[in-house]
Amino acid sequence: xxxxxxSAIAPLEKELSRTHRxxxxxxxxxxxxxxxxxxxxxxGAAIAAPLIAPYSLTEAGESINGPPSRLHxxxxxxxxxxxxxxxxYGARVSLLVGVGARSISIIVGIVLxxxxxxxxxxxDIVLMRITDVFMAFPxxxxxxxxxxxxxxxxxxxxxxxxxxxWTGSCRILRGEVLRLREQAYVExxxxxxxxxxxxxxxxxxxNLVPVAVTLYTIGVGTxxxxxxxxxxxxxxxxxxxxxxxxxxxxxxxxxxxxxxxxIVPSLAIFSxxxxxxxxxxxxxxxxxxxxxxxxxxx
Amino acid sequence: xxxxxxxxRRALLGLPTIAGIALVVFLILLVVPGxxxxxxxxxxxxxxxxxxLIEQWGLDQPPLIRLLRWGGSVLRFDLGRSxxxxxxxxxxxxxxxxYSVYLGILGLALGVAIGIPAGILSAIRPNTWLDYAVxxxxxxxxxxxxxxxxxVLQLTFAYHWRIFPISGASSSLWDIQxxxxxxxxxxxxxxxxxxxxxxxxRTTMLEIIHEDYIRTARSKGLNEIRVIVKHxxxxxxxxxxxxxxxxxxSIISGLLLVEIVFSWPGTGRLFYEAVLxxxxxxxxxxxxxxxxxxxxxxxxxxxxxxxxxPRVRVEAEVQ
Numbered sequence: 001x002x003x004x005x006x007s008a009i010a011p012l013e014k015e016l017s018r019t020h021r022x023x024x025x026x027x028x029x030x031x032x033x034x035x036x037x038x039x040x041x042x043x044g045a046a047i048a049a050p051l052i053a054p055y056s057l058t059e060a061g062e063s064i065n066g067p068p069s070r071l072h073x074x075x076x077x078x079x080x081x082x083x084x085x086x087x088x089y090g091a092r093v094s095l096l097v098g099v100g101a102r103s104i105s106i107i108v109g110i111v112l113x114x115x116x117x118x119x120x121x122x123x124d125i126v127l128m129r130i131t132d133v134f135m136a137f138p139x140x141x142x143x144x145x146x147x148x149x150x151x152x153x154x155x156x157x158x159x160x161x162x163x164x165x166w167t168g169s170c171r172i173l174r175g176e177v178l179r180l181r182e183q184a185y186v187e188x189x190x191x192x193x194x195x196x197x198x199x200x201x202x203x204x205x206x207n208l209v210p211v212a213v214t215l216y217t218i219g220v221g222t223x224x225x226x227x228x229x230x231x232x233x234x235x236x237x238x239x240x241x242x243x244x245x246x247x248x249x250x251x252x253x254x255x256x257x258x259x260x261x262x263i264v265p266s267l268a269i270f271s272x273x274x275x276x277x278x279x280x281x282x283x284x285x286x287x288x289x290x291x292x293x294x295x296x297x298x
Numbered sequence: 299x300x301x302x303x304x305x306x307r308r309a310l311l312g313l314p315t316i317a318g319i320a321l322v323v324f325l326i327l328l329v330v331p332g333x334x335x336x337x338x339x340x341x342x343x344x345x346x347x348x349x350x351l352i353e354q355w356g357l358d359q360p361p362l363i364r365l366l367r368w369g370g371s372v373l374r375f376d377l378g379r380s381x382x383x384x385x386x387x388x389x390x391x392x393x394x395x396x397y398s399v400y401l402g403i404l405g406l407a408l409g410v411a412i413g414i415p416a417g418i419l420s421a422i423r424p425n426t427w428l429d430y431a432v433x434x435x436x437x438x439x440x441x442x443x444x445x446x447x448x449x450v451l452q453l454t455f456a457y458h459w460r461i462f463p464i465s466g467a468s469s470s471l472w473d474i475q476x477x478x479x480x481x482x483x484x485x486x487x488x489x490x491x492x493x494x495x496x497x498x499x500r501t502t503m504l505e506i507i508h509e510d511y512i513r514t515a516r517s518k519g520l521n522e523i524r525v526i527v528k529h530x531x532x533x534x535x536x537x538x539x540x541x542x543x544x545x546x547x548s549i550i551s552g553l554l555l556v557e558i559v560f561s562w563p564g565t566g567r568l569f570y571e572a573v574l575x576x577x578x579x580x581x582x583x584x585x586x587x588x589x590x591x592x593x594x595x596x597x598x599x600x601x602x603x604x605x606x607x608p609r610v611r612v613e614a615e616v617q
Binding site for chain 1: 314316318319323326327329330331437438441442443445446449450452453457548550551554555558559569573576585588589592593
């Protein structure tokens with residue numbers, strides 16, 4: 001009788017201690033914590049933008065391309081608008097693109113990866129050949145073409161970056177599915193007559209989540225970089241939306257007379273991307289400690 | 299099966315990929331709105347002229363016919379003519395390709411020359427300030443996009459200290475002057491490569507430094523430099539070479555932006571300009587050539603790989 005309540009709690013306890021161990025492993029790495037802090041700062045700025053931005057997005061100051069001053073801590077841009085305020089609002093745009101594009105990529109990656117890995121055979125060959133084609137072509141060139149086809153705008157940049165960035169995750173998730181497919185519980189599911197769809201959705205998909213979350217996080221940085229590159233070329237987000245890449249693109253025209261207009265958005269993009277990279281690395285190592293020791297604890 | 303047979307197999311497997319890229323580019327271009335017809339006419343746009351131009355270019359034909367026509371002429375080594383300049387695409391492409399390859403190879407060489415020693419240094423002195431410095435700089439290199447490295451270099455070494463020209467390229471690649479123009483763009487390309495190489499080398503080095511054959515080499519009384527260079531380095535190079543194939547396309551993506559920042563007359567800028575002008579034959583031509591370039595790089599990597607890693611050769615022979 002005494003055994004019963006214990007065994008009911010045991011799985012929960014095991015789950016809790018697993019989460020606990022994960023958090024411990026994550027916090028042990030200073031770089032992962034730094035990544036978390038950087039990402040939290042950017043997310044915080046994006047959410048609280050109207051509260052912390054000293055000026056509105058369109059309010060014009062007295063000087064154009066002005067250097068940092070007491071009124072404008074980071075200076076003003078080509079229309080005399082406060083750079084700090086536009087930088088804070090820019091966090092929203094960058095995060096929106098990062099999260100939006102990455103969501104498209106990871107959904108395409110999961111769906112194609114599951115189909116290829118689970119069904120194998122001809123489905124696998126065809127899907128992997130298609131992935132090969134998209135993998136063998138430079139990302140920027142493809143993204144430029146897609147934007148040229150559907151027109152430059154915030155929404156289309158998300159689509160273009162999302163539709164060109166799924167190949168890597170697809171490959172890795174396929175490998176993961178190949179491994180999961182051979183697990184005893186999947187076989188058990190098949191034995192009791194579960195349909196392929198049921199097995200894919202209820203047995204394989206939940207086990208893909210840890211890997212998918214890591215891939216997602218690492219990819220957000222890349223997507224933000226892609227947005228800034230496209231906007232820098234004038235093929236991304238259009239004015240007056242406060243995109244960091246766009247700020248850089250206008251900053252570059254006056255880079256020698258007003259270098260702060262180039263340096264400040266660069267630093268914003270850099271620290272955001274660095275944050276997501278460190279956070280992703282930290283997540284990966286905390287989820288898979290074996291891999292971490294193999295990689296010499298870098 | 300020997301190595302050459304394996305390489306031939308790889309070479310043949312790559313061909314459908316190139317065809318696939320050409321097809322994807324063609325399909326996307328079908329959706330791209332607009333033609334250069336209005337652009338050519340300048341201020342006075344005559345709808346009749348536009349119509350005639352579109353007919354002359356064959357853009358009024360059904361997509362399948364256009365695709366087959368283009369494919370057919372490519373097989374005869376003819377990339378067609380630019381819609382904007384009227385010059386053959388190959389004639390426009392070749393000089394640009396030379397500039398891109400020049401910059402790409404220079405960037406790659408710098409990335410290897412900086413990244414490998416940095417990685418080795420930080421691996422043989424792990425957890426010292428040197429190691430941390432290399433790791434930090436490498437993290438910067440990975441998180442900074444190529445064009446931002448370019449802008450920073452431009453600002454520091456061309457504007458502030460005026461050591462190198464701000465942008466542009468010399469008219470010939472064969473004089474020493476061209477190197478002066480190439481230093482900053484090549485460094486921008488090299489930045490992330492060096493960072494990736496340094497991280498890769500450090501990790502690999504830390505793994506193999508404890509292997510038996512390194513201990514044997516040391517116990518034979520060889521000095522440390524000899525142990526590192528003769529015994530460890532060849533094994534460290536294997537992942538670097540493998541990564542080269544993977545990163546060939548990211549180098550080309552980076553080149554595109556660097557060429558724009560530094561006004562370097564390469565294929566990346568040609569592609570960008572062609573997309574803006576809707577110059578379809580040029581876009582398709584450049585895309586095809588870039589796909590082939592990546593394919594060739596990967597074949598070279600396979601060759602180098604089997605040369606560096608005897609296990610690959612043995613496996614190939616066993617198969």
